[in-house]
Amino acid sequence: xxxxxxxxxxxxxxxxxxxxxxxxxxxxxxxxxxxxxxxxxxxxxxxxxxxxxxxxxxxxxxxxxxxxxxxxxxxxxxxxxxxxxxxxxxxxxxxxxxxxxxxxxxxxxxxxxxxxxxxxxxxxxxxxxxxxxxxxxxxxxxxxxxxxxxxxxxxxxxxxxxxxxxxxxxxxxxxxxxxxxxxxxxxxxxxxxxxxxxxxxxxxxxxxxxxxxxxxxxxxxxxxxxxxxxxxxxxxxxxxxxxxxxxxxxxxxxxxxxxxxxxxxxxxxxxxxxxxxxxxxxxxxxxxxxxxxxxxxxxxxxxxxxxxxxxxxxxxxxxxxxxxxxxxxxxxxxxxxxxxxxxxxxxxxxxxxxxxxxxxxxxxxxxxxxxxxxxxxxxxxxxxxxxxxxxxxxxxxxxxxxxxxxxxxxxxxxxxxxxxxxxxxxxxxxxxxxxxxxxxxxxxxxxxxxxxxxxxxxxxxxxxxxxxxxxxxxxxxxxxxxxxxxxxxxxxxxxxxxxxxxxxxxxxxxxxxxxxxxxxx
Amino acid sequence: xxxxxxxxxxxxxxxxxxxxxxxxxxxxxxxxxxxxxxxxxxxxxxxxxxxxxxxxxxxxxxxxxxxxxxxxxxxxxxxxxxxxxxxxxxxxxxxxxxxxxxxxxxxxxxxxxxxxxxxxxxxxxxxxxxxxxxx
Numbered sequence: 001x002x003x004x005x006x007x008x009x010x011x012x013x014x015x016x017x018x019x020x021x022x023x024x025x026x027x028x029x030x031x032x033x034x035x036x037x038x039x040x041x042x043x044x045x046x047x048x049x050x051x052x053x054x055x056x057x058x059x060x061x062x063x064x065x066x067x068x069x070x071x072x073x074x075x076x077x078x079x080x081x082x083x084x085x086x087x088x089x090x091x092x093x094x095x096x097x098x099x100x101x102x103x104x105x106x107x108x109x110x111x112x113x114x115x116x117x118x119x120x121x122x123x124x125x126x127x128x129x130x131x132x133x134x135x136x137x138x139x140x141x142x143x144x145x146x147x148x149x150x151x152x153x154x155x156x157x158x159x160x161x162x163x164x165x166x167x168x169x170x171x172x173x174x175x176x177x178x179x180x181x182x183x184x185x186x187x188x189x190x191x192x193x194x195x196x197x198x199x200x201x202x203x204x205x206x207x208x209x210x211x212x213x214x215x216x217x218x219x220x221x222x223x224x225x226x227x228x229x230x231x232x233x234x235x236x237x238x239x240x241x242x243x244x245x246x247x248x249x250x251x252x253x254x255x256x257x258x259x260x261x262x263x264x265x266x267x268x269x270x271x272x273x274x275x276x277x278x279x280x281x282x283x284x285x286x287x288x289x290x291x292x293x294x295x296x297x298x299x300x301x302x303x304x305x306x307x308x309x310x311x312x313x314x315x316x317x318x319x320x321x322x323x324x325x326x327x328x329x330x331x332x333x334x335x336x337x338x339x340x341x342x343x344x345x346x347x348x349x350x351x352x353x354x355x356x357x358x359x360x361x362x363x364x365x366x367x368x369x370x371x372x373x374x375x376x377x378x379x380x381x382x383x384x385x386x387x388x389x390x391x392x393x394x395x396x397x398x399x400x401x402x403x404x405x406x407x408x409x410x411x412x413x414x415x416x417x418x419x420x421x422x423x424x425x426x427x428x429x430x431x432x433x434x435x436x437x438x439x440x441x442x443x444x445x446x447x448x449x450x451x452x453x454x455x456x457x458x459x460x461x462x463x464x465x466x467x468x469x470x471x472x473x474x475x476x477x478x479x480x481x482x483x484x485x486x487x488x489x490x491x492x493x494x495x496x497x498x499x500x501x502x503x504x505x506x507x508x509x510x511x512x513x514x515x516x517x518x519x520x521x
Numbered sequence: 522x523x524x525x526x527x528x529x530x531x532x533x534x535x536x537x538x539x540x541x542x543x544x545x546x547x548x549x550x551x552x553x554x555x556x557x558x559x560x561x562x563x564x565x566x567x568x569x570x571x572x573x574x575x576x577x578x579x580x581x582x583x584x585x586x587x588x589x590x591x592x593x594x595x596x597x598x599x600x601x602x603x604x605x606x607x608x609x610x611x612x613x614x615x616x617x618x619x620x621x622x623x624x625x626x627x628x629x630x631x632x633x634x635x636x637x638x639x640x641x642x643x644x645x646x647x648x649x650x651x652x653x654x655x656x
Contacts, residue, residue: 040542049542050565054630106619119626123570123611124619143544165544190583195543195563229564229583234629284625290610291566298581298592298603359630 003169012175016042019342020181022369028136030377043130050193054359076352077483084349148394157337176380184317184343199468211505214322331372353484397463400450530576575605
């Protein structure tokens with residue numbers, strides 16, 4: 001179908017997870033006309049909607065705030081920034097309080113009858129965020145993947161184009177400002193809720209000249225039953241890990257011992273049993289994330305008494321920390337008119353080189369979404385001419401340079417072969433990363449030449465995953481040390497000369513450069 | 522993956538077609554929605570959560586259930602009380618208390634924080650030297 005839905009608006013938000021919905025809400029609150037496009041369905045898309053998550057919600061008590069900020073600095077390799085952390089803690093506290101009142105979210109209450117606002121359940125959270133966004137007058141286009149950004153003659157972002165999977169045809173939206181909130185990239189690993197997280201926004205941003213940061217911190221892996229998608233690493237802190245013969249796997253654990261599990265899985269099965277959870281914990285786990293138990297109940301497994309095979313599923317930059325670099329807490333990028341929020345943006349400012357838990361990501365999504373939405377609304381007011389000539393910026397997967405090659409599905413499998421194996425991405429070594437990166441460069445050239453697919457959004461996903469994988473390994477090879485979640489077997493230990501951030505960018509020729517730790521808060 | 526749309530329970534409201542984040546279902550004017558692209562299913566259980574008549578069943582397997590599996594058999598699943606089970610847990614549906622009222626995620630976040638031993642400071646890291654190792 002060649003129908004094109006043309007829309008003109010103040011602010012376009014791409015992505016309808018937590019960051020996108022907070023951005024849309026704040027932009028609408030600021031008086032902007034807002035359109036939100038989601039690849040799937042705003043309210044069910046992304047890693048949060050399917051799960052339960054803690055939220056980095058800390059009372060404004062100086063000591064509690066100090067402890068909250070200090071607790072993760074070492075884990076993150078001292079790459080986080082206190083000024084940003086403080087602002088995220090402020091914004092998250094205010095945002096969750098507002099959500100309690102305005103969204104009427106049914107938080108649990110403590111013995112004194114006070115709401116406990118340190119966690120949310122994904123389905124309920126995102127259902128209510130969709131409701132708030134709609135009530136604020138935001139126009140939502142579901143099942144409408146972003147394909148590319150539009151720029152004016154000066155290179156400023158002036159809109160985006162995409163595909164309408166259910167309605168048919170394409171859309172072309174002219175906007176005063178665009179907020180990318182398309183999520184991280186988990187390489188279709190099968191980790192819960194991450195099928196839509198394929199790096200589409202990251203590629204689109206790089207095509208208009210934005211750069212990335214922290215892409216070496218992109219190798220988060222989560223524990224799941226081998227048959228299942230359901231990741232909930234927190235619950236495995238109650239587990240013992242075993243070999244197939246029933247002997248205990250020494251050194252294995254859900255946090256520090258995860259690399260032991262990865263190493264063992266390379267050659268033999270690993271089993272788990274949640275044998276340290278007492279009756280109270282078992283009940284609390286059911287209430288925390290009920291779908292965790294669907295995976296067991298329906299497979300006839302009692303996770304507290306049976307040993308069951310496990311796997312590690314890659315979560316890439318969804319629970320890594322790398323993404324689009326920001327210029328300030330307005331969440332502006334290198335490119336005028338372009339803002340980034342949530343997992344598509346780097347979270348190094350508050351996490352350094354390590355995330356792991358959901359609570360920081362949840363706080364980041366709310367805060368960066370709010371800031372990006374407000375700043376985008378303000379920027380849109382300064383854009384006088386909304387109809388000046390616009391050029392589509394998309395390349396790989398959209399505009400073949402010549403010839404038709406493999407299909408998008410085949411390309412995704414080939415990218416997965418380079419980024420999912422534990423001995424390539426998790427247990428890193430320069431001698432293994434370098435040939436993997438070479439293979440990825442070859443795949444990128446194929447993506448440029450053209451994919452044999454009729455469906456643009458699938459071709460675009462494949463191209464985006466290829467691009468993200470290349471930035472990831474380019475940065476991983478450049479950071480000549482171990483820090484945060486980036487552990488190089490050939491470079492054990494941290495090197496003080498590397499106590500800084502690492503920028504990465506470029507399409508056909510990826511580049512890296514050292515970057516200062518200070519970014520305007 | 523999604524395996525069953527209950528012939529008996531489905532009222533053709535089309536909500537599953539809307540809410541599926543990976544667009545697995547196709548609407549059909551003259552029949553129940555169909556599972557048109559099962560291989561795109563990410564086993565997130567959200568269609569089950571949103572189905573107002575408890576008509577959907579998502580198997581726990583991240584791949585398709587084998588031919589003849591009870592995970593594909595509506596009668597056997599109904600006997601085991603699988604339809605609507607997830608909605609019951611999250612407290613969606615008329616007259617139910619939202620499951621989020623019983624949420625205990627914060628307990629596990631705190632536990633993780635307590636379990637994670639402080640990492641040795643990065644050798645020679647300027648910040649680490651200045652501020653020292655943390656408790």
